[in-house]
Amino acid sequence: MSTARILILARLFFRYFTRKALSVGVLRCRLARTLLSLSAVAGVTLLSAVAASVFHDMIPGKRELFLVMQVSTAGVVFWTFVVFIFVKILFVKSDQLMRYTMLLPVSHRERSAALTLYEFSMVALSVGVLFLPLAIACLTRLGAEAIPAMVTGIFMTAVSAYLVLSVLHNLVALALEAFGGSRLVHIVTLSLMAALTLWYNGASLTLIRDITGDYLQGSVGFHLVNLFPFLSEQAGWPMAAAAFLTLSAVLTILAAFTSPRIFPLPRRFIRVPVPFAGRSLWPMVAALTRRSEWWIAVGVAYVCSILLWLEGDTAFAYSALILLSQGVYVHSAASRLRLMPGYTRSAGKEVAYMLIGQAIVVAIHALPISLLATVRPDALDDLRTVGLALLSGVILTTLIAIVFVAENDSPLVVFTGYAVCTGTLVSIGAMVGVLQVPGPWLWFAAACTQVLAVVYSVAGMKQIMRWKRHEAAVPGS
Amino acid sequence: MPLTQLDVHDLGFTYRSAATAALSAVTFEVGPGEIVGLVGPNGSGKSTLIKLIFNLMERQRGAILVTGCDHRSEKARSSAIYLPSDNELPEFLTGREYLRVLAGLYGHDTRAAGWDVEARFSRFGMRGRCDHLIEDYSHGMQKKLLLSGAFLLQRQLTVIDETLNGIDLDAVEMCKAEFHDMRGRGQSVLLCSHDFSLLEEVADRVLVLRAGRLVANLEVCTELAGGGRLSHSVRAALGRG
Amino acid sequence: MKRLFQVLNAVLAGFVGALLLATASILMLMFSTRAPGTRAVGLFGGVLFQAADRSDGSMTLELGVENWTGFVVLWVVLSVLAFVSMLMFGWLRRYREGLAANRPDLE
Numbered sequence: 143m144s145t146a147r148i149l150i151l152a153r154l155f156f157r158y159f160t161r162k163a164l165s166v167g168v169l170r171c172r173l174a175r176t177l178l179s180l181s182a183v184a185g186v187t188l189l190s191a192v193a194a195s196v197f198h199d200m201i202p203g204k205r206e207l208f209l210v211m212q213v214s215t216a217g218v219v220f221w222t223f224v225v226f227i228f229v230k231i232l233f234v235k236s237d238q239l240m241r242y243t244m245l246l247p248v249s250h251r252e253r254s255a256a257l258t259l260y261e262f263s264m265v266a267l268s269v270g271v272l273f274l275p276l277a278i279a280c281l282t283r284l285g286a287e288a289i290p291a292m293v294t295g296i297f298m299t300a301v302s303a304y305l306v307l308s309v310l311h312n313l314v315a316l317a318l319e320a321f322g323g324s325r326l327v328h329i330v331t332l333s334l335m336a337a338l339t340l341w342y343n344g345a346s347l348t349l350i351r352d353i354t355g356d357y358l359q360g361s362v363g364f365h366l367v368n369l370f371p372f373l374s375e376q377a378g379w380p381m382a383a384a385a386f387l388t389l390s391a392v393l394t395i396l397a398a399f400t401s402p403r404i405f406p407l408p409r410r411f412i413r414v415p416v417p418f419a420g421r422s423l424w425p426m427v428a429a430l431t432r433r434s435e436w437w438i439a440v441g442v443a444y445v446c447s448i449l450l451w452l453e454g455d456t457a458f459a460y461s462a463l464i465l466l467s468q469g470v471y472v473h474s475a476a477s478r479l480r481l482m483p484g485y486t487r488s489a490g491k492e493v494a495y496m497l498i499g500q501a502i503v504v505a506i507h508a509l510p511i512s513l514l515a516t517v518r519p520d521a522l523d524d525l526r527t528v529g530l531a532l533l534s535g536v537i538l539t540t541l542i543a544i545v546f547v548a549e550n551d552s553p554l555v556v557f558t559g560y561a562v563c564t565g566t567l568v569s570i571g572a573m574v575g576v577l578q579v580p581g582p583w584l585w586f587a588a589a590c591t592q593v594l595a596v597v598y599s600v601a602g603m604k605q606i607m608r609w610k611r612h613e614a615a616v617p618g619s
Numbered sequence: 620m621p622l623t624q625l626d627v628h629d630l631g632f633t634y635r636s637a638a639t640a641a642l643s644a645v646t647f648e649v650g651p652g653e654i655v656g657l658v659g660p661n662g663s664g665k666s667t668l669i670k671l672i673f674n675l676m677e678r679q680r681g682a683i684l685v686t687g688c689d690h691r692s693e694k695a696r697s698s699a700i701y702l703p704s705d706n707e708l709p710e711f712l713t714g715r716e717y718l719r720v721l722a723g724l725y726g727h728d729t730r731a732a733g734w735d736v737e738a739r740f741s742r743f744g745m746r747g748r749c750d751h752l753i754e755d756y757s758h759g760m761q762k763k764l765l766l767s768g769a770f771l772l773q774r775q776l777t778v779i780d781e782t783l784n785g786i787d788l789d790a791v792e793m794c795k796a797e798f799h800d801m802r803g804r805g806q807s808v809l810l811c812s813h814d815f816s817l818l819e820e821v822a823d824r825v826l827v828l829r830a831g832r833l834v835a836n837l838e839v840c841t842e843l844a845g846g847g848r849l850s851h852s853v854r855a856a857l858g859r860g
Numbered sequence: 861m862k863r864l865f866q867v868l869n870a871v872l873a874g875f876v877g878a879l880l881l882a883t884a885s886i887l888m889l890m891f892s893t894r895a896p897g898t899r900a901v902g903l904f905g906g907v908l909f910q911a912a913d914r915s916d917g918s919m920t921l922e923l924g925v926e927n928w929t930g931f932v933v934l935w936v937v938l939s940v941l942a943f944v945s946m947l948m949f950g951w952l953r954r955y956r957e958g959l960a961a962n963r964p965d966l967e
Contacts, residue, residue: 409754425712428712432711433711483701483702483768484725
């Protein structure tokens with residue numbers, strides 16, 4: 143293994159993903175990039191100032207800081223999960239780059255090491271930025287005294303969580319490889335990781351409650367995520383550092399030895415049988431159903447609904463909403479169909495096919511979740527709400543798919559699309575809440591929004607079609 | 620039957636970013652049962668011309684008739700098929716499903732005689748692969764699938780944009796035989812290729828484009844008479860002789 | 861069709877603008893100081909805010925749209941403004957294109 147080659151490859155990954163990220167929408171503009179960077183710096187400064195002002199009253203001494211750090215370990219682990227999955231998705235979507243690296247004179251171990259280096263940097267950077275205001279506020283309040291608690295609570299926890307996730311990921315990949323399912327590695331591992339993240343998100347509330355309970359009783363309990371702050375409190379800061387170094391070394395060796403022998407190239411589609419071939423809607427339904435990511439969403443939705451159902455929670459029906467996460471791909475999924483010889487369809491018809499196709503696929507796959515309600519009649523009310531939310535979601539995600547076209551299934555575009563849509567809906571929801579708009583008017587406005595979403599989807603589709611035909615041409619020349 | 624399968628008259632086109640026209644005053648015809656080659660250096664306007672014929676870009680000047688109808692009409696659309704140079708196929712379909720969807724788009728009855736996907740795949744050396752996802756096909760196999768679609772649908776006009784590049788020799792031979800059969804049925808082919816030996820074997824005429832202008836319309840038989848080579852004639856037409 | 865979409869866009873922009881202004885007015889009324897229990901109205905009488913102490917020590921809040929006519933008038937005014945802005949923007953763009961067509965050196 144050559145360190146120089148690993149670094150060259152890791153740099154290549156950095157350059158590729160940075161350029162990919164900067165090639166999305168407004169980020170192509172230098173001014174927009176500068177403004178966004180300035181906004182990010184201003185945001186972090188503002189949050190740090192707010193946190194410092196709050197902590198001024200809340201953190202009189204080390205004991206309270208210790209509680210803050212203990213509680214933040216739950217958040218650090220959650221965000222490590224999220225960033226880990228996001229980076230894995232980025233790699234899955236970049237199979238061209240991975241294929242290219244296979245032509246380079248590097249061994250698989252070197253490629254894996256470069257990937258790990260890149261992943262680790264992304265996780266460290268993201269978690270670092272997310273918890274920067276907290277760290278600055280702690281430093282402002284307590285000075286250098288706060289450093290050990292910050293290092294054990296944020297840095298050590300994030301690094302260990304990342305290494306544990308890597309080993310888990312590799313073990314699942316190895317198991318699949320052993321049973322001849324290496325092409326399903328990404329679907330299965332990502333489904334498991336997503337389900338694990340959702341489960342952890344639910345469990346973290348209990349975790350925080352338990353940690354706070356321990357604090358109120360004047361004791362320090364061990365809750366796995368708070369391993370290093372716990373060790374630091376019980377046996378001192380050098381002991382926690384020694385434990386961290388030992389654990390990191392063991393996990394790094396395990397991660398290196400469990401890394402799959404070959405990089406599993408992602409399989410983007412699964413040949414699931416789709417009935418009624420020959421119907422005009424069939425290609426659209428096949429395009430949506432055969433995406434491997436669709437099955438990740440289905441797997442996560444089912445696991446969540448079953449877990450909630452077993453817990454006796456009527457909210458299990460809401461798990462069906464996870465299926466909507468794939469709606470933003472409805473336009474790009476069928477983009478190759480539009481390139482077929484003889485394919486001519488008006489914008490209105492195209493949008494209708496996208497809406498109906500997505501509605502059919504979502505309804506069929508939500509059916510098993512709704513069947514769970516037959517043995518839990520108290521969940522029927524929730525089921526009706528979920529039905530309406532799914533219908534509305536199908537319409538809105540189709541609009542996002544047209545406004546933010548996820549070319550090459552770009553997860554960055556999808557993320558932007560969802561962020562903008564969620565931001566808009568939450569802002570309007572908050573404004574409507576403050577204005578105390580009467581219920582009937584709200585229903586009327588919701589119905590109007592759906593109609594407008596369809597109208598704008600058709601207009602957007604027309605615009606895309608026109609742009610494709612006219613993009614290169616000078617009118618009237 | 621119309622007198623021409625494709626009639627391009629005074630076609631002009633300028634790209635937004637370009638100072639000069641990509642196509643200017645291009646005029647030619649392709650008759651029934653004719654196989655016409657389209658050659659020219661990279662950037663001479665071949666792909667632009669084909670995209671305009673299939674209404675994939677907005678025409679700016681001139682007229683295009685496909686089987687006697689305006690190229691934007693429904694009848695023109697269903698009479699012609701275009702095989703692009705890049706393999707942008709719906710990879711979530713199997714080969715058989717792709718051909719079925721294609722038949723649906725052209726309103727072609729898949730129960731009609733001659734629609735034998737298995738046999739077509741076997742002839743292309745792809746036996747047993749028609750129920751595999753296109754995602755699993757190699758580059759050459761994807762090209763063969765595109766060609767299979769065109770040969771099964773048997774349109775009046777088939778336009779092939781360098782699709783024959785990258786397929787094996789057996790498949791090229793099979794394509795030559797298909798072109799021969801198509802000529803017999805009165806169907807026409809516009810074949811965009813840099814393979815002069817192929818054009819010498821199958822084409823009746825060769826159109827030469829240079830910087831968006833049609834600079835020569837060569838009769839292949841005439842050019843080959845007396846031991847001449849098509850490549851030499853084309854080079855001469857391009858002013859590089 | 862293009863004009864219809866311009867009208868629709870203007871109406872939507874006007875609605876969101878009116879919503880924003882109404883919400884901002886209520887927030888300003890919330891954070892401005894006045895005697896407890898005073899009924900405060902804003903946006904030309906369109907929105908109201910009232911906070912009153914109850915005998916059990918809790919607090920009642922009354923807020924929202926007081927007069928829908930004011931809100932609708934604001935919506936219409938903002939929509940008209942948005943529509944006129946769109947028309948002017950379109951006219952200026954066409955004017956610039958006209959100038960550029962006559963003077964290629966301006967491109």
